[in-house]
Amino acid sequence: MRATFLYGANDVRVDQIEDAKILKPTDVVIRTVVACVCGSDLWDYYSKTPDTVGVAKGHEVIGTIETAGADVRNFKAGDLVVVPFVASCGYCDYCQANQQTSCRNIEYFGHGGGGACQAEMVRVPWADGTLVKLPVEIDSPLMPSLLTLSDVLCTGYHAAKSANVQAGDTVVVVGDGAVGLSAVIAAKKLKAERIILMSRHESRSNLGREFGATEIVADRDEAGIQVIRDLTNGDGATRVLECVGTQSAIDLSIAITRDYGVIGRVGAAQYESIPMNFGTVMRNIGIYGGVAPARAYIEELMPDILEGRINPGKVFDQTVQLDDIAEGYKAMTERTAIKTLIRF
């Protein structure tokens, strides 16, 4: 089978390797229908020291089950399934509490954590705890939107749920990448009254408006803080969804959160600490969130896609065949693509 590996900075290749196979009786092997490139796939793309051994890439995938292990009960060969970006056992206390990213038996895809999903076949551990069946055909036009259930839509939703977005809230979304745009969808689903998207890229802000953003703010840092304050009676927003992960994004998020408001953060922190000091104590600012338990949200979000209420697949503004995946990495790095869909 063909699979994607990163060998060094800007050096993504598709190699021919041995087919994925069942290693444990709770595994399945799927044949990939669609996959995609995540912002987190780019973390080491700029900087990786060249090596003769590549790192397997990708953690977002839809596929049909090729082989099911002997202990898999809920799935059989031929089922079309979406794979959340971590494999979780389904029976430990964290899984039972829908906190699957802390599963006691967790297995990661990609990031050097075993198999990877930008590949023709994928071994999925803990199939019963991890997979969700898709009630569509493999040629469904909904496939891009359903693929966002693997990660990005659920991550945006986790930001909104962590910030406890309620009907009538004013929400600011920090970050106009695929996660930020998904957070706009999430805030709208939760009936926020105002959704202010911080975005300085026209194609992204246009998509943000289509997804439900009521206002766009192109300024950043101090200027951005001032504009948000001006838009919110000087107070800031009750809910701020931090979808970037940089120090400046989290600092900005604190500055624009209204007293007693909450920041839902899902940006992978590149910062070491958050300036939550005496001032934020006096203001009762809260922060919650983290890596999203995608599995927890799939059943809740899927009907919105199937019934046409949301169309998160629009974040894919580039589609390539697997052999051309390096083009996708390049385009996302150069920000000429928001997110790249991989066809097989």
Added chain:
Amino acid sequence: MRATFLYGANDVRVDQIEDAKILKPTDVVIRTVVACVCGSDLWDYYSKTPDTVGVAKGHEVIGTIETAGADVRNFKAGDLVVVPFVASCGYCDYCQANQQTSCRNIEYFGHGGGGACQAEMVRVPWADGTLVKLPVEIDSPLMPSLLTLSDVLCTGYHAAKSANVQAGDTVVVVGDGAVGLSAVIAAKKLKAERIILMSRHESRSNLGREFGATEIVADRDEAGIQVIRDLTNGDGATRVLECVGTQSAIDLSIAITRDYGVIGRVGAAQYESIPMNFGTVMRNIGIYGGVAPARAYIEELMPDILEGRINPGKVFDQTVQLDDIAEGYKAMTERTAIKTLIRF
């Protein structure tokens, strides 16, 4: 009237000054029945530069209304009232949302913010928005417990509510001062199953047990983290109530919070930032809380005192007359008293 002023480090004096009086028609003036000394009264006690003008002290008080301003509707002369530690208007959006510490017309007691409460008479601004009537006589033995509604009991409760303590939770309380001990009461009220109090002072840990702590941990820092982990299956606690405010206390709190758990923080932050980094993103650690809207909780907590279910007044292990208040500051500084009650 006599009132308490801090003139310099370790220099608290009771001065004879002009009687408190009505300045605005929404004010009342109360005659003090009981007051007390707060940990925050000690913030500048060690370090204040000597000055010929003293800083008025105190923000926790029960009194009878001596005079009510012309616009005060809900209270009249003779009413016995408890005063939460900030004066809030009662009608702005923050007050309506029970977030009175962000009241748009807030006035502080003590801390240089106007009148102060370690005094025979106190001017209370925004009487209708601020005060709560007490259905007891002034010689009630419940007076010390009712006085804790001014601040410390409500602050402990705010820690528990901010951390969203639920029935069955495992809660760690960081800090065995009057706020930490009140947080134990709060966690018990909210039906936490296990309440682990971090305390190394025998009198405080004994009182903690009496209030509902199920376990006491005397270790701090790395050793404390290890003990809490050992007590919690290696996981940490779902709810951690941070009632100190130092860097080591908040660092410890993060380390002992279970994945997807929440820290309720009410300690006045002496730190500049919190180490919420990539690791806490992966663990979905939340932080919420801040300065407590005492006014929001008084009606909810008062019946527990009146009906004898809780006895938070036991945090007062020293009682002095106003003229001897300097003894109280000294004892609390030297930790020979948990909290000092002032009689008049």
